[in-house]
Every structure is written in C-alpha cells, then in structure tokens.
Amino acid sequence: MLTKQKKGMLLGLLFLTINGCSNRRPQNTLPYFNTADFTPEWLVKTDAGYSKLHQVPPFCFEDQNGKLVTGQTTKGSICVVNFFFTRCSIICPKTMGNMNRVAQAFRNDQRVQILSHSVTPSYDNTAVLKRYALEKGISNPNWHLLTGDKATIYAIARTGYFADTEAKAKPTGAFDFLHTENFILVDQHKHIRGIYNGSIAFEADNLIRHIKILEQEE
Numbered sequence: 722m723l724t725k726q727k728k729g730m731l732l733g734l735l736f737l738t739i740n741g742c743s744n745r746r747p748q749n750t751l752p753y754f755n756t757a758d759f760t761p762e763w764l765v766k767t768d769a770g771y772s773k774l775h776q777v778p779p780f781c782f783e784d785q786n787g788k789l790v791t792g793q794t795t796k797g798s799i800c801v802v803n804f805f806f807t808r809c810s811i812i813c814p815k816t817m818g819n820m821n822r823v824a825q826a827f828r829n830d831q832r833v834q835i836l837s838h839s840v841t842p843s844y845d846n847t848a849v850l851k852r853y854a855l856e857k858g859i860s861n862p863n864w865h866l867l868t869g870d871k872a873t874i875y876a877i878a879r880t881g882y883f884a885d886t887e888a889k890a891k892p893t894g895a896f897d898f899l900h901t902e903n904f905i906l907v908d909q910h911k912h913i914r915g916i917y918n919g920s921i922a923f924e925a926d927n928l929i930r931h932i933k934i935l936e937q938e939e
Contacts, residue, residue, distance in 0.1 A: 751906075751931055754913040757883040776911040777881045782838065782867035782874070785850035790836070790865045792911070798834045799935050801928065802882055802905040803919055804874075806841040807853045812902050816919035817857060820904070824861040826929045832909075833932060835864040838878065840899045842868040875899055883913065904928055908935050 752761030755775045764771050777800075779792040801823055805813045820835065827833040839845035845853075850866040853859075859866070867874075878884040882905045906915035906928060915931050917924040 749934055749937075751908075751914045751934055754883070754916065757879075759883065759916055774912050777907055777913070778877065780873070780877055780881070782865075782869040783847055784865035784867055785847060785854045785859075787847050788865075790867060795834050795836070797909050799832055799909055799932055800834050800836055800907040801932070802836045802838070802884070802907060803903065804838045804840050804878055804884055804899055804901055806839050807845050807849055808841070809900075812900065812920055816902050816904075819919050819922055819925035820864075821857070821859065822922070822925045823904075823929055823932075824859070824864045827863070827932065828861050831863065832936060833863060835861065836867060837865065838867045838874050840871075840874065840878075842871050842874060882907075883916075906931060906935070908938065 750763065752763050753774055754760070755762055755773075762770070762774075764774070777792070781789060781791045784790050801820070803816060803820060805817055807813075817837070820837065824835055839850065845866075845868050847868060850868060854866055875885075878899055878901075884903055884905055885899050885901050902918055902920045904917040904919040904924070905913060906917070908914045914935060915928065917928045919925065
C-alpha cells in the first residue's frame with residue numbers, strides 16, 4: 722500500500738513527465754518529418770537540428786493550363802501534395818474529392834497551393850488534365866494538376882515527399898507504379914509537416930486545421 726509520501730512522489734514524477742512532454746510538443750504547433758518513416762520531431766528555428774531538416778528539392782512540372790510550376794512558383798507558400806491518375810476509379814475519386822474540400826476551404830487564399838501529380842504522365846497530358854479538372858469541378862486557381870517526366874515525378878514522390886513508403890518492395894522500370902492515398906503538407910520553407918490519409922474525410926478536416934496553424938508561423 723502506497724504511503725502519502727510515495728503517492729506525492731509519484732504524482733510529482735507524473736507532473737514532470739507530462740510537463741516535459743508538453744515542452745517537447747507545444748500546443749498549436751506541428752512537428753517536422755525528416756525521414757521516410759515519418760518520425761515526428763518538434764523543433765524551433767533556434768535548435769541545432771533545424772538547419773539539417775529535410776527540404777523538398779527543386780522541381781519543374783506542367784499543370785492543366787500548360788503553365789510551368791516550379792519550386793520558385795511555390796516559394797513562400799504552404800503546399801498540399803498528392804499523387805493520382807485520371808483513369809483511377811478506386812482510390813482517386815475519394816482522395817480527389819477530399820482534396821476538393823481542402824481546395825474550397827482555401828479557394829481565395831494565395832498562401833496555399835495544391836500540387837496533384839499524375840503518376841501516369843504519358844497518358845495524362847495537359848489536355849487530359851484540363852478536361853479532368855472541368856469534369857471534377859476543380860476551380861481553385863491555386864490547384865495544379867501536374868504532368869511531366871515519369872521518372873522525375875516518381876523520384877520526387879519518394880525522395881522529396883516520402884509519399885511512397887513501400888517503394889523498396891516495388892518493381893522498377895516499365896513496371897514501376899506509384900499509387901498512394903497520402904496527402905503531404907509542406908510548409909513555407911519546404912519542410913514536411915504532416916501526412917494524411919486522403920481517402921478519409923476527417924483527415925482532410927485535420928489537414929485544413931493544420932494549414933491554418935502553419936499560416937500563423939513566420
């Protein structure tokens with residue numbers, strides 16, 4: 722049976738543990754994700770590890786309007802990233818529908834851009850993407866449906882956004898295929914700040930809430 726003294730000591734240790742956790746995970750902040758296993762790291766810009774954080778590398782793709790979208794285009798923006806293809810009839814209708822929820826929430830917000838990369842770019846050229854956008858009611862001017870070189874898209878998906886965590890178990894070359902329901906949240910400094918299951922509506926709602934948190938950061 723615990724004495725009052727021991728109970729007091731245990732409560733004190735519990736308080737220190739909770740308080741320590743809250744210091745590492747301050748409220749209304751998002752973690753950083755530095756590796757493909759998505760282990761969260763809570764950092765501030767003065768921490769030594771901040772300068773070593775993973776950043777999304779430069780890129781250049783073409784959107785549904787024939788416009789080049791690059792790392793410079795998105796400089797200083799919060800980006801929501803996903804991967805899809807227009808002929809997908811299973812996962813993509815759900816994920817793109819939920820992405821539209823996000824797009825509508827930030828329709829008039831120039832600080833937020835959405836980058837949806839086709840994983841079958843040889844078929845999904847700009848004309849196909851434009852038709853898809855019209856059919857799906859994609860009207861947010863900051864929502865870019867992107868096409869380009871397949872190898873380049875797959876490389877940035879896997880090494881830039883960590884979007885395909887099972888890549889090592891998949892074939893390469895002509896049979897390589899990337900299909901993920903994940904949405905990736907990237908902050909104004911090109912750091913990964915969140916991953917969400919895009920096929921689930923409440924995950925899209927969490928994403929919307931987290932974007933608003935990022936908008937309060939400098």
